[in-house]
Amino acid sequence: MTDAQETAADTSLRTTGGAPPEDDGSSAAGAPIPLLEPREGIPPVVADDAALADVIARLAAGSGPLAVDAERASGYRYGQRAYLVQLRRQGAGTALIDPVACPDLSGLGEALSGVEWVLHAATQDLPCLREIGMVPERLFDTELAGxxxxxxxxxxxxxxxxVLGYVxxxxxxxxxWSTRPLPEPWLRYAALDVELLVDLRDALEKELDRQGKLEWAREExxxxxxAPPPEPRKDPWRRTxxxxxxxxxxxxxVVREMWETRDRIAQRRDVSPGKVLSDTAIVEAALAVPAGTHVLATLNGFGHRMGRRQLEQWQAAVERAKALTESQLPQQGQSVAGPPPPRAWADKDPVAAARLSAARTAVTALAERLAMPQENLITPDTVRRICWEPPKAVDAESVAAALAGYGARPWQVAQVTPVLVDALSVPE
Incomplete structure (x- = not known):
């Protein structure tokens, strides 16, 4: 695009609220420009097999990466399912798909196998996309790239x-997002979320390449x-x-009984658990261990708006907890494989505590030199584990092997190994 064309495009955006041309990945000069309308307008929501087949064919015939986003209703509905999927590809435009009406999108995933998918914060959307049959073979995460x-x-x-100069x-x-039909302003917002995703990807790829980090990003x-789907969380009630x-x-x-009761009700009603009973109310009941509904009703979260049947339901959960034998009670603190909490290291193993302190200082300094968050350079859990149980021979080869065993990527191993060798060699 020439300078004159780019100026004209920016002027059009300021006056019409349209989107930039497909190939415009440069930052707009001056004040950020509000992005008010998708460049081809708001597409109709795909809600039947015929429309889905048409969209799949159109996207498969497009070129370049595929921008992907999903909208959930986790604050309103039970679980993390997708209620709208947004897609955009050069030559195909934007598509909005209703995964409630079209719950199997595996055909879309198959038609676009091998195509790079562009997502922002991919780990948030991939679980709900996987549920409807959409699994990328290659991806570019613009949040992680940033x-x-x-x-x-x-x-x-x-x-x-x-990066691009648009708001x-x-x-x-x-x-x-479980609302049906979805209001037009929401659909406009959803379409705009994928409008510039590929433009952002292209600009970030150039920046990563300039910094010498592009191969690192590709490994990530x-x-x-x-990565395989995550294992179901053990004792999820402990996250109250x-x-x-x-x-x-x-x-x-009491927390466990009330949490599990709430979860069953929320799943049956298909509502967010927090709309059934708040975490605050569960903890209040656990601390009080009320003797009956008359006491329960006085606690925060169980006020006058709660009916008698509901109070009896929650008090029944309390009574089940009170009836457990000592051996049936949950243990205080979750049993977790790996090192103890760092605050206990000084008492349990002062030498390991010194190693951890040195390692944290070294990793923080390295992350600052590389201009990235410490947790993206190497996970804090990996640092703790290798400091608690270092290799018998503290040398580059052994430390690198240990890091790889904990799941560190090759670029992380190459960057972190030298500083960890020094930190693990702290004199006893």
């Missing part, structure tokens, strides 16, 4: 503004694409907000 490139703010809106309207990010993207206040095993049992 982290590796050292951008201080890596949300999609912030990245589009700082995305983000007012509908937390709406109930490959690791995300090939405010659990740090619960000290006794009987109280832990």
């Amino acid at each position: 982290r590796l490139a050292g951008f201080p703010r890596v949300g999609l809106g912030a990245m589009v503004e700082s 995305l309207e983000k007012g509908h990010s937390a709406v109930d 993207f490959d690791a995300i694409a090939t 907000s405010g659990m740090h206040k619960v000290r006794r095993r009987r109280q832990l049992a």
Whole structure:
């Protein structure tokens, strides 16, 4: 694009609210430009097999990477399922698909196998996409690319503004996407989320290449694409907000019984668990272990708006916890493989504590030199594990092998091994 064409495009954007040309990956000069309308307008929502087949054929005939996004309703519905899928590819335009009406999108995934998918914060969307048959073979994560490139703010809106010079309207990010029909302003917002994703990808690829980090990013993207689905979380009730206040095993049992009761109700009603009963209320009940509904009703979260049947339901969960034998009560603290919490290291193993302190200092300094977050350079858990149980021979080969065994990518191993060898050699 010539300078004159780019100026004309920017002027058109300022006056019409349209989107930039497909190949415009450069940052707009001057003040950021509001992006108000998708360049081809808001596409109709695909909600039947015939329309889906047409969209699949159109996207398969397109060229270049595929921009992908998904909208969930986790604050309103049970689980993390997708309620709208947005796609865009050069030559095919934007498509909006209703995965409730079209729950099997495996045909789309097959038609686009081998195509690079561009997502922002891929690990957030991949689980719900996997549920409907969409699994990428290759991907580019624009959020992770921004982290590796050292951008201080890596949300999609912030990245589009700082890199491309356009402002995305983000007012509908937390709406109930299970609503049907979806209002037009929401659909406009959803379409704009993929409007510039490939442009952003192209600009970030150039920046990563300039910094010498492009191969590092590709290793990270490959690791995300090939990672197996996560294992179901053990004892998910332990993640109840405010659990740090619960000290006794009987109280832990109350949390567990009430959490599991809430989860069953939420799943049956298809609503977010927090809409059934708040975490605050569960913890309040656990701390009080109420003797009956008359006491339960006085606690925060169980006020006058709660009916008698609901109070009885929650009190029944409390009574089940009270009836457990000592051996049936949950243990205080979750059993986790690996080293103890770092705060306990000084008492349990002062030498390991010294190694950890030295390693943290060295890794932090290296991350600052490389201009990226420390956790993207190497996970804190990996640092803890290798400091707690270092290789018998503290040399580059042994430390590199240990890092690889903990899942570190080759670029991470190459960067971190030298500083960890020094840190693990701290005199006893």
